[in-house]
Amino acid sequence: MSPSLAITTISVHPFAGQRPGTSGLRKKTREFMQPGYVEAFVQSVFNALRRSVNGDFGSSTLVVGGDGRYYNKEAIQKILHVAIGNEFGRVMVARGGLLSTPAMSAVIRRQKAFGGLILSASHNPGGIDADFGIKYNISNGGPAPEDVTERTYEFTQRINHYYWYTCADIDISKEGKQTHGATEVEIFDPLADYTALMSELFDFEALRGLFRSGFRMIFDGMHGSTGPYAAHILEEQLGAPKGTVMNGIPSEDFAGKHPDPNLVYAADLVRLMQGADAPDLGTANDADGDRNMILGRGIFVSPGDSLAVIAEHASRFIPGYRDGLAGIARSMPTSTAVDRVAKSLNVPIYETPTGWKYFGSLMDADLCTVCGEESFGTGSNHIREKDGFWAVLCWLSILCGTRKSVAEVMTAHWVRFGRSYFQRHDYAGLDSSAAHLMNEELRASLPALAGQSFAGSRIAAADDFTYTDPVDHSVTPHAGIRILLDDGSRVVCRLSGTGTQGATLRVYLERFSPKYDHDPSQMVGSLDSSVRQLLRLKERFNREEPDVIT
Numbered sequence: 001m002s003p004s005l006a007i008t009t010i011s012v013h014p015f016a017g018q019r020p021g022t023s024g025l026r027k028k029t030r031e032f033m034q035p036g037y038v039e040a041f042v043q044s045v046f047n048a049l050r051r052s053v054n055g056d057f058g059s060s061t062l063v064v065g066g067d068g069r070y071y072n073k074e075a076i077q078k079i080l081h082v083a084i085g086n087e088f089g090r091v092m093v094a095r096g097g098l099l100s101t102p103a104m105s106a107v108i109r110r111q112k113a114f115g116g117l118i119l120s121a122s123h124n125p126g127g128i129d130a131d132f133g134i135k136y137n138i139s140n141g142g143p144a145p146e147d148v149t150e151r152t153y154e155f156t157q158r159i160n161h162y163y164w165y166t167c168a169d170i171d172i173s174k175e176g177k178q179t180h181g182a183t184e185v186e187i188f189d190p191l192a193d194y195t196a197l198m199s200e201l202f203d204f205e206a207l208r209g210l211f212r213s214g215f216r217m218i219f220d221g222m223h224g225s226t227g228p229y230a231a232h233i234l235e236e237q238l239g240a241p242k243g244t245v246m247n248g249i250p251s252e253d254f255a256g257k258h259p260d261p262n263l264v265y266a267a268d269l270v271r272l273m274q275g276a277d278a279p280d281l282g283t284a285n286d287a288d289g290d291r292n293m294i295l296g297r298g299i300f301v302s303p304g305d306s307l308a309v310i311a312e313h314a315s316r317f318i319p320g321y322r323d324g325l326a327g328i329a330r331s332m333p334t335s336t337a338v339d340r341v342a343k344s345l346n347v348p349i350y351e352t353p354t355g356w357k358y359f360g361s362l363m364d365a366d367l368c369t370v371c372g373e374e375s376f377g378t379g380s381n382h383i384r385e386k387d388g389f390w391a392v393l394c395w396l397s398i399l400c401g402t403r404k405s406v407a408e409v410m411t412a413h414w415v416r417f418g419r420s421y422f423q424r425h426d427y428a429g430l431d432s433s434a435a436h437l438m439n440e441e442l443r444a445s446l447p448a449l450a451g452q453s454f455a456g457s458r459i460a461a462a463d464d465f466t467y468t469d470p471v472d473h474s475v476t477p478h479a480g481i482r483i484l485l486d487d488g489s490r491v492v493c494r495l496s497g498t499g500t501q502g503a504t505l506r507v508y509l510e511r512f513s514p515k516y517d518h519d520p521s522q523m524v525g526s527l528d529s530s531v532r533q534l535l536r537l538k539e540r541f542n543r544e545e546p547d548v549i550t
């Protein structure tokens, strides 16, 4: 049979709401399981990209993999059949379908692929009644920028057919190459490129020495996709004792938990790190491996501080950054701790909207080397995604180089730079229209806020953050409402773009002090009560307390 005979055109109707958010298309799993849903979205992605290859994917490589959640394998089969139907020259599939988000980014870059499809709803729970997602990454290895996601969305709204290659399920359990139609399907080792990249950036020999000296750590894989990477690199390559990796076996529903590395959802690890026999370092990654949490004995490192400490020490203790940093970027709501480091290093600092896609153009233009978000995301220009395990290796290198404990590293940092006390309060499952109305009202009230008293200080400025990309000059409006106080404190409010049900309000609170030993909750307490009053949260939503504080 000639290849084209096996390709059929299948009719499909548009599905409402296939608009990618902060990080790809994220919905309830059952929504994705509707017949034709995955096919229609993936075909729309290809339709949006087709003009960039002059209508022919014959010399393009597509990479496919996911975080192993429920429906990962089924969706991969669908993507393979549609990609072969669209006559991609090569499709690379991670063995077993398991590929972390940062590894995807590394593979796209090292294999010079055209792009990749990641199946993940990140830190959201998995299962038939939980969440699923698909994200497209472009050839620089990073999330598709907004012009691509918007074009994709337009195609989803007028799609009427997709291309399908008819054949049995493709075996993705063993490495090797197969030919289907006009496409070479290559099953690859998901650990190889990522491990090679890490060994180039970090001094593995020094880290082996650290473990030989008796250093103890825990890595919590939260049953997501990173357990195998961590076991391979920490236990096999760096000589950390077996058992260093906990919850390291990927599971379809992440053992029924939120695979989200924060104080609430990684409670077991947090407890361990507070115990009498706590190891030197405690770390966790989310399901798709782009988020990280860092803990020391009895101490939690807030993500904004972690970014600042990594930026402070990178050029000294991490070979990949020996030449220094070109610049640093953080998302707007992220604490300003790293700004002070940038100042001391005499490098520019960039403030971007929430979501990793905004860092890509800065890194492609060599304007920024290290970047991060308050949502437990840290990374650098080694790839174009945030990288949870990279952050773990950064901290290992800093502890190895300084011979200090996590608490000592933090204290030294705060003594030198002062401390940004920071908290994020999430109010989840709010009525969507009420939440949007609140946003509108707040926006309308902004011009009148300046000069008013707030949390014992005075509002110096209040605005709705608009970002203009310094490289491609694209403009992103409505990226979060900021209230800036005379005393340097900040409150930021925005609605989440990754949820799958109702609306989630995120309130970010930050207060600076040169003193480092205050209680964070107390330090942001008056900001919290003032913003609750301003937003009239109780009245609107009948909510007394946030659902999650990070």
Ligand code: VG1
Binding pocket: 022, 023, 121, 122, 123, 286, 290, 291, 331, 354, 355, 356, 373, 374, 375, 377, 495, 496, 497, 498, 499, 506
């Ligand atoms: C959240 C975070 C944002 C992060 C995004 C994706 O978005 O706030 O910082 O980039 O999740 O992270 P939102 O719109 O819900 O606030 V992940 O680990 O899902 O790829």
Ligand code: CO
Binding pocket: 101, 121, 122, 123, 286, 287, 288, 289, 290, 291
């Ligand atoms: Co994630």
